[in-house]
Amino acid sequence: MENEQGSLLDEKALAEAATDPAARVEALRREIEHNSYLYYALDAPVLSDAAFDSLMRELRELEAAHPELIDPTSPTQRVGGYVGEQFAPVRHARRMYSLDNAMDLGELDAWMERVVEDFGHFPPMDCELKIDGSSIALTYEDGVLVRAATRGDGTTGEDVTANMRTVKDVPLRLRPEALGAIADRTAPLELRGEVYLSKASFERLNLAAEANGKAPFANPRNAAAGSLRQKDPKITQGRELSTFMYAIAEDGALSVPGQYQLLEWLREAGFHVNPDVELCESAEAVRAFCERALERREQLPYEIDGVVVKVNAFAQQEALGFTARAPRWAIAFKFPPEEKTTLLRDITVQVGRTGALTPVAELAPVVVAGSTVARATLHNLDEVHRKDVRVGDTVVVRKAGDVIPEVLGPVLSLRPDGAAPWAMPDVCPSCGSPVIREEGEVAFRCISIDCPAQAQERLLHWASRGALDIDGMGEEIVTRLVEVGRLTDVADYYSLDEVELALLDMGRVNKEGQPIRLGATIAAKLVAAIEASRTRPFARVLFGLGIRHVGKTTAEALAGAFPSIDALAAATEEELAAVDGIGPKIARSAYVFLRVPENAAVIDRLRAAGVRLAEEAPAPGEERPQTLAGLTFVLTGSLVESGMTRDEAGAALKALGAKVSGSVSKKTSYVVAGEAAGSKYDKAVSLGVPVLDEAALLRVLETGEPPAAEPAE
Known part of the structure; x- marks a missing residue:
């Protein structure tokens, strides 16, 4: 029974523990787990950090003295010595669907009206903050954590159990008080949520990265996803990851009637559950929750990008069902793009690989939608003049789709005296050659074929994913190889060797004043990627x-x-x-x-150098029948399960005679919707074009037979 200090140990347990190491170990584990529950699930810690650390230290010492007592669920076993070579595929108990989006309150109202039409009344709805993190699925058997998996393509994810065991607010075993609600304790119980980095942890992570000469993470979401896929769990442990759990794979696995009650059970079971949740009885209450969340967005210690609204009762959720990609009983109300003001310090010119000159806004750094923005493209001279942005202006900045930095325009009332309209330079800033603008074109171009800026952009383009896909050959490395004279054109890639890459001076020094080298590990990966690029189509x-x-x-x-x-x-x-x-x-x-x-x-x-400069003709008898001739496919989203890129999938469809298009029209035969399918999926729905998931695509490629698909819902 819990005493006044929040301890689970009574006098009898203390007496037994004093003489029995096994009893003491179990008592310490229960005490540590209970205080972790108070700290993470209830946000009501009782023990000081020093006292908690003392309990952990004693437990480690006892387990070291009695190794036969070590148990995988012990709090001391969150980090082991395992370093994985790869992440095995894990099939989810039930598909992890994406959510449809409501981009404004009008679209949210329309969705609620459709739900009301289905039931004849407004069903209670659960409102939760939409955490900007990385989805995770945790599986428990008999109350013990046995597996953790990423979302993947929604059907199959990657096994990241070793890494998730290091996340402190993930219970390695469920609290006994919650086990009674589980229908079958021996059956796998898959629970779902979001792994995230707090704003403070993200800032500390990037400061550490910069101190070690590494590039900072773009945003907390990417940092969380990358932390989950570290091969060494000790690296994951150092990333200060947290979780909010909010879902279950099979509703019938628990004796709870709805989503709001599920959240209460998850908290009781020991999970960290977001406290900002409300069971709303009217559309007005739902809208009010969304408006409050938007107002509080900046004050929260973690990033959110909207509100998730769900019909609460599981029985009503089942009645509404699913579309091809999303539940009908839930929707994500997306916040409008966050806008900030900052100073436009300068407008510089970037020279692209084809010689096109692009004006770039150089901004006083400002945090927008979770990451720091210091530069944003202004596209072309006409766009600069249309927006009338001038050096010295205070400008409004946002991220288009919460991703791409964009300058919306100036705050004219703050324009300094003498700020002049910007003009494109007459000569290339990279080589000093004349700049021309061909009739009918928007872009200005450098006409020199020896322009070093174009050479660097051509080198980056060659290494990009859509081209030769030299994984890891990013801008920093290419820039340095160009600076030291080692790369001048794309053929130079194939004369690089592992030793010279490992010793490449990156132009920075460490704390001891010694030059930072690229290193043997990265060099080996680059050489392997260069070798693989020789065989690209x-x-x-x-x-x-x-x-x-x-x-x-x-x-x-x-x-x-x-x-x-x-x-x-x-x-x-x-x-x-x-x-x-x-x-x-x-x-x-x-x-x-x-x-x-x-x-x-x-x-x-x-x-x-052995780069493939011709298509490989199929061997006699290997030509595939053109069974898809006359059909047009459009691919959208990521093909995670198969590991194919869209280009590779398109090539496989073309080998069967199909045409692959980049846009959806009434003439489109099928749209293949992978993970995070976007506007092309939406257009297919509006036009009634049949939609295939990745599994259906793989069947088509395997059998060569045209797919059977119903029109998109």
């Missing part, structure tokens, strides 16, 4: 060359018509323009590019 090589106007789809069309670089180089402009999807403008660009001597020299060096 010819279409991706063609895209990676950075020919103006030749995007991924255009490159695929050219590679399909001219299956080698030699065939392409031998083609006339007229032959190029005759390819479906290639017009005179693209044909002219490709024709000229392949006849520039410097470009031809680079291609010859790529050939010598």
Whole structure:
């Protein structure tokens, strides 16, 4: 029984523990677990940190003296010595759905009205803050944590059990008081929630990263997701992760009638549950909760990006059911993009890989939607003049979709005297060559083929995921290799070796004043990625060359018509323009590019390096029947379960005769919706185009048979 100090130990237990190590170990574990519950679940700590640490120290000493008493659920076993090589796939007990979004109160009202129409009255609704973190599924058997998995594609996630055991507010075993509500204690009980970093923890993490010469995390959500996938759990433990649990995979696994009651049970079981929750009896109460949450957003110690509204009763949830990708009984009310004001210190010019000059706003750093913004593209001169932003202005900044920094415009009342309209420079800031603007084009361009800025952008483009996908070859490393003269064109990648990369001076020094090197681990990964890039399909090589106007789809069309670089180089402009999807403008660009001597020299060096410069013809008998001829597919979202990129999935569909498009129309045959499918999915729904999930796509690719799908709901 709990005494006045919040202890679970009575006099009898204390007496037994004094003479029996096993009893003392169990008593200490119960006491530590109970105080963890008070601290994390109830936010009502009783013991001081020093007293809690003393209990942990005694438990560790007893377990060290009596190793036969060590148990995996002991609080001392949160961190072991295991370092995983990879994360095994875990299939969820039930699909983890995404939520449909209401972008404003009007859309939220419309959803509530549809629910009322279904039931004939307003059903009680549970309102919870939408935590900006990374989804997690925790599985317990007989009250003991046995598995933790990421969301993955919603059906299959990754096993991160070792890492989640280090998160202090995750109970390794459920409190006995809560076990009676479980229908079958021996059956797996999958509970769900969000892993997140508090604002303070995120700031400390980034300060530590910068002190060690590493790039800071973009936002708390990315930091939390990355922390879950660390191969060493001790690294995860140092990231100060926290959780809010809020869901269960199978409603019938617990004797609770609804979502609000589930949250109460989760708290009783020992989980950290967000205290900002309300059971609303009217649409007015739901709207009021959302408005209060928006007003309090900045004051919260963690990031939120909206409110989740759920029909409370599980029986009513079951009656409403699901669409192809989301429950009908829940919706996410998304907050409008957060806007901040800051000083526009300067407008600089960035030179792209095709020579296009892009004005960039250099801002006084400001935190927007959870991350620091110091730069934002202004796109082009016309956009600068349309928004009338000038150096010295106080400007309004937001993140488009809470992701991409965007300057909305100036606060004119704060404009300083003498602030002049900005003009594009007459010469390239990188090489000093003249800048031109072709008739009918928005962009200004540097016309020098020797421009070093273009060379760097071409190098980054070659290494990008859609092109040769040299994983890890980011801007910092490429910039340094260019600065030391080791990279001048894309063929130089294939002469890099592991030793020189490991010793690469990154242009910074550590606390002892010694130069920071790239290191052997990163160097080995880069060399392996470079080696793998030699075998990328010819279409991706063609895209990676950075020919103006030749995007991924255009490159695929050219590679399909001219299956080698030699065939392409031998083609006339007229032959190029005759390819479906290639017009005179693209044909002219490709024709000229392949006849520039410097470009031809680079291609010859790529050939010598073993980069694939021709499509591989299928062996006799391996040609697949064109069973999907006449069908048009559109792919959206991430294909997590298969590990394919959308480009790879598109190529597999094309091998069966299908056409793959980048936009949805009434002529689209099917839309393949992966994880985080966006506006293309929404358009498919509005047009009644059939939607396939990833599992259906994989069946199509395996069997070669056209899919059977109902129109999108």
